[in-house]
Amino acid sequence: MSTAKRPPSRPIRDFVISRSLSGLVSLILVTALIFIGTAMLPGDTASALLGQNATPAALEALRQDLRLDDPLYLRYFGWFWDVLHGDLGVSLASGRPVSEVLLPRLQNSMLLALVASLFLLPVAIGGGIAAAIWKDSWFDRALGFTSMLFLAMPAFLVGYILIYALSVRMGWFPSMSVAPLMGGVGPWVKVLALPVLALVIIGQAHTMKLTRTAILSVLSTDYILMAEVKGISRRRIILLHALPNALSPILSISILTVAYLIVDVVVVEIVFSYPGLGKLMVDSVAYRDLTVVQACGLFFALIFVAMNFLADFLAMLANPRQRVPARGAV
Template identity: 40%
Template sequence: MKILRLVIARVGLSIFTLLLVSILIFLILEALPGDIASRILGRDATQKALEVLRQQMHLDQPAWSRYLTWLTDLLHGNLGASLATGRPIADVLAPRIVNTLLLSSLAFTFYVVLAIVPAVVQATRRGSIADNVISFITLLLLSLPDFLLATILLFVFAVALPILPALSTISETSSWASTLRAMVLPAVTLAIMMAVYAIRVLRDSLIEVLRSDYVRLAELKGLKPRAVLWRHALPNAIVPALNVTALNLGFLIGGVVIVERVFSYPGFGTLLIDALQLRDIPLIKATVMISAAVYIAANLLADLGATLLQPRLRTGS
């Protein structure tokens, strides 16, 4: 019952946080001083066009009424229509979300390998040449911005060694093989940028766990070192890295704009930039709200995962 109350409390807190985010998004985009219609259509817009847009966006109503209307529609799955294309936002978002989910899945797969394997090597061989080399590489990668790492990988694997495409353009007619090949470079870029943070956290946590009493007890019972490491030490050491992973999951959905731009990948991040450039307010609200929801959900899952993996957190002792 205690764990159930804890889950309910944290889910309720996440929903409340998401509600506050929706209010903030609305205030920033719609309740700012000035005429929203004029900012969207520009100074050369006719009075008739301005009136039509004001009616379409319900600008003749109070701000609180517009917010409640937008929130009600959002809860019913009605995201509205894009001002730039006139198409339903759900239809505009669907292919971009699918593309980003595919890229995120591949990037996360690479991330798990790139985070766990070096951290295990460092923790089990601390002070060795391998530990020092991996530490140097992670520090070097930490100092590189996203676009520079993406450009370096692009130059190496698409120009110097042309084994991967320079542009990660995909479409509905692309085959699975060509789609996977096009996603490799942006996925590896994202995985490296995420893994360099997790490696350091997981290494330090794993070293601490390997020195703990219950790990030593498992070794005294005659368990093989590999079983002690993967069955007892790693599940407990991975708890602190879950918070980093939660941040990385949010980054995967909402923070891949630069990487998608460098590789011309038609994903969710580039759609947000296009919406900002076109001043498509309904599309901006929908994309930002989805990004916030994914970020909050990722942190909730990491929080619950840490609770379930570590008994003392679950019992509160």
């Protein structure tokens, strides 16, 4: 077809630019929503902070200090401006800088998620591949049943069952994960074991199901049939013909699972009293520690946006049809 000259298409560059911009918009929207949410918390923030016996003068002073009487949008832009300059503010409950309160908790959450992913992803992806290869076998059915069972169970129930079985009855691990977070690997293993186990149990189902579906849909394509007709062995077909084509969806779901493990695990952190970001946010809501809540929200959103970006980016790199422009016929 004779078409006018177009500028060369650069799918990767276009992707990075457009997704960075849309990510930024998401961040602004999410933080604004959290700001509105904190403003809608019932009761007066100043009296919640100072307690019932505070004098009216003290309350008024605090309100002035926190600019609580300013319109919401002014407070938001003020906060946003400070954040852009690296200032997250001061915790209202403890008076310490928010970053000081938040960063250790963020590290803990990331550590938990990382260790959980190291166990969860190989189990779930391997299980999904095996279930696809032996589709409809007893293995596939059993795996499908148990993974759905765990998915359907509320997270706190899984947590309490684990505490009851492995901590109370067997006494292998502490029921609370607040052991001194120092001094070598030993204590860490003890602290992390139960939350990690709970996360693996709760989180595997999606990854496993999606891996299975991705592999199955690739196995039913014409090019897999072609490989069979060519006389390629089953093993080589699975590993070299099918798996690379299922890589995109598997990468996406894996990274979204990691994001889920960092952000969505509030219930698990609370059940095990694990000092992570989710627990910090819940506690801070209770204390009306608005600056900490807002900062937690910011980080959650940041992690989710970044992980989504990474997931789509890797999926794109794993797919020649997206990575290499078509350029048309020779």
